[in-house]
Amino acid sequence: MAVRSWLEGLRAASKTALVQDGKRKIHYLFEDGKEMAEEYDLKTGQLVSRRWRKKNTLGGSGKWEVEVGEPTSPLLGALESELIKESSSNPVFVRKDTLSSFQWRIRNLPYPKEVYSVSVEKEQRCCVIRTTNKKYYKKFSVPDLDRYQLPLDAAALSFTHANNTLIITYQKPKEILAAEEQLQKELKKVKAANSGDGDCKTQ
Numbered sequence: 306m307a308v309r310s311w312l313e314g315l316r317a318a319s320k321t322a323l324v325q326d327g328k329r330k331i332h333y334l335f336e337d338g339k340e341m342a343e344e345y346d347l348k349t350g351q352l353v354s355r356r357w358r359k360k361n362t363l364g365g366s367g368k369w370e371v372e373v374g375e376p377t378s379p380l381l382g383a384l385e386s387e388l389i390k391e392s393s394s395n396p397v398f399v400r401k402d403t404l405s406s407f408q409w410r411i412r413n414l415p416y417p418k419e420v421y422s423v424s425v426e427k428e429q430r431c432c433v434i435r436t437t438n439k440k441y442y443k444k445f446s447v448p449d450l451d452r453y454q455l456p457l458d459a460a461a462l463s464f465t466h467a468n469n470t471l472i473i474t475y476q477k478p479k480e481i482l483a484a485e486e487q488l489q490k491e492l493k494k495v496k497a498a499n500s501g502d503g504d505c506k507t508q
Contacts, residue, residue, distance in 0.1 A: 311452045312484055315491070322497035328353060331492055342369070350489060352402050372448060373400045396441060405482070407447055407475040414441060418466040423473055425459040432462065434471070453481060 318333040333341040354374025361367040461476040
């Protein structure tokens with residue numbers, strides 16, 4: 306069963322944990338050399354960010370790829386990133402999940418809600434955003450559904466628009482909600498270091 310195999314992979318991964326800035330940060334190192342870094346809000350348990358890194362062709366560490374959360378640049382400070390983000394008029398696509406749903410936000414889309422349509426392409430295993438004015442088009446996948454090998458359900462998909470931002474919501478299927486609950490129990494077993502204690506604790 307795919308749900309179990311992904312969970313088993315998470316359990317088997319080497320994990321380190323750190324509590325810092327109101328977040329619980331978990332680093333996973335998988336048997337194939339891939340790395341995953343997650344951050345959870347300490348109060349709500351909500352996933353704040355998830356990034357992936359794999360070995361490059363020379364065997365060294367590649368760049369971190371953001372799956373959930375704000376994209377960050379190591380070359381820019383927070384202020385510079387904020388200024389660039391605010392001044393850019395190009396659409397910015399960001400995934401920000403809730404406890405019960407996967408959620409994507411596309412900023413800098415000024416058109417009214419009736420211009421947009423969001424659909425599921427089951428064969429291609431992706432969601433598609435279209436606009437009647439042909440000003441914006443995007444395909445995106447839901448990696449979580451791929452990892453658990455679950456089908457996309459059009460009934461789980463909805464969207465709204467406010468403040469020049471298109472917000473797309475996909476309700477998490479019960480299999481993923483149950484798996485995430487199990488994972489949180491596993492992560493609580495990983496002893497976390499507090500910021501300033503030095504290295505992260507490893508399991």
